Amino acid sequence: MLKIVISALCVALVAYYYRGFVEKELSNRLISVLEGLERVEKDHPVDRRPKVAIGYGACNDLFIDGKQLLKYDDSAGTPEHFNFISSIDELLKTYAYFFRHGAAAERYISDDKLFDAIVDKAARVEGSHYALGGNAPVMAKRFVTEGCDVLLAAKMTPELQRTLPKDLKVVGGVTKKDDIHLILEYKAGEQWGIHRAPRANRFIVHNDDNNPLISSLEEFDKLLINFNPNLFVVSGLQMMDNYPFAEGIREQRLKRIQEQMKVQSFKTRIHFEMASFAEAQMLQHLIDYIIPYADSLGMNEQELTNLHNMMEYGNISIVSDSNPRVAAVLDQMRKTFQLVSQNRIGMEGSRQLTRLHVHTLAYQAIMTVKESPWKNSRAAAAKASLTANRHVCGSKE
Structure with missing residues (x-):
């Protein structure tokens, strides 16, 4: 019996020290990778001041631990997807649907009073906090940090604008109340009722009023012509997804954005940043009105699958693999690149897609056309990885 106990103890000690050795080895490898990325970054400094125009919209993000706000109940035990949310039950079911897949998603809450009540409750939860939100202003702020001359199209309150760098020029007018996005976060392996996040x-x-209408568009247009940007970034269009527009209004606004893209000099690179879309018609509008007029596309793995499925099969993908293999993503990128290139044929003023950037939590994948204006993809991937890390961790290191 004593021999068995001693043997078990020895096995436990060996396992403990082996685990420590493996963790140290992985840590050393990670440090080596980070140092390598930093070397690439230092070898490719921004030695001029590029002009970047970026639209559209802004908001106040309210961050909160999802389980602190949403208490699990029986309705969450049967996850279900809704294109938009109109009740607490639908919120719980939709949250459960994406939580169990570990998939990012963004949905419109159609009931103003319901949304306000949820936000009010969230703001009073200990640990919740507000921060500048919206793809456009967050990217604009980063561009300024990297030494760019930036013009941002966004309608916001003076209070929110004061959170931006002073040398970032904002056009689009002033609003009395900023749109709020409620961001429910969860960790890997987290348990919520019967569901575990992978x-x-x-x-x-969200329940936006300004952003879906692209209310900064006209003011932006007045300055964009003379600004003559090196890069024009189109983003924030996911706010139009499932918004209750009057008939034809959404298409009109998208066509105005298209015109804004078409009048740019071909020396100006145009990048369209995708986001979470649940409405098939909205995604088809993007394929028809926006994507053919961009040189570059950016998206995560969920959005890549969504775009690919819409162009290949005519339907959207609600969730995709939360930990996609590199080979699978590259195959999907190649096919999507081909589909986008074919789709633009015959469209007046359209641009050849020359760059596709897919960013996941685990890696960056950038595909470019040979001899295209997009240079230093290796440095771009390194910079993207480091920037994502710095943004999430709130660090400059």
Whole structure:
């Protein structure tokens, strides 16, 4: 009996020290990778001041631990997907649907009073906090940090604008109340009722008034012509997804954005940043009105699958693999690149897609056309990886 106990103890000690050895080895490898990325970054400094125009919209993000706000109940035990949310039950079911897949998603809450009540409750939860939100202003702020001359199209309150760098020029007018996005975060392996998250991610809900209408568009247009940007970034269009527009209004606004893209000099690179879309018609509008007029596309693995499925099969993908293999993503990128290139044929003023950037939590994948204006993809991938790390960790290191 004593021999068995001693043997078990020896096995436990060996396992403990082996685990420590493996963790140290992985840590050393990670440090080596980070140092390598930093060397690439230092070898490719931004030695001029590029001009970047970026639209559209802005908001106040309210961050909160999802389980602190949403208490699990029986309705969450039967996850279900809704294109938009109109009740607490639908919120719980939709949150559960994406939580169990570890998939990012963004949904519109159609009931103003319901949304306000949820936000009010979230703001009073210990640990919740507000921060500048919206793809456009967050990217604009980063561009300024990297030494760019930036013009941002966004309608916001003076209070929110004061959170931006002073040398970032904002056009689009002033609003009395900023749109709020409620960001429900969860960790990898987190348990919520009967559901376990396979990876860390976030679920976003909103009830925007300004952003879906692209209310900064006209003011932006007045300055964009003379600004003559090196890069024009189009983003924030996911706010139009499932918004209750009057008939034809959404298409009109998208066509105005298209015109804004078409009048740019071909020396100006145009990048369209995708986001979470649940409405098939909206995604088809993007394929028809926006994507053919961009040189570059950016998206995560969920959005890549969504775009690919819409162009290949005519339907959207609600969730995709939360930990996609590199080979699978590259195959999907190649096919999507081909589909986008074919789709633009015959469209007046369209641009050849020359760059596709897919960013996941685990890696960056950038595909470019040979001899295209997009240079230093290796440095771009390194910079993207480091920037994502710095943004999430709030560090400059």
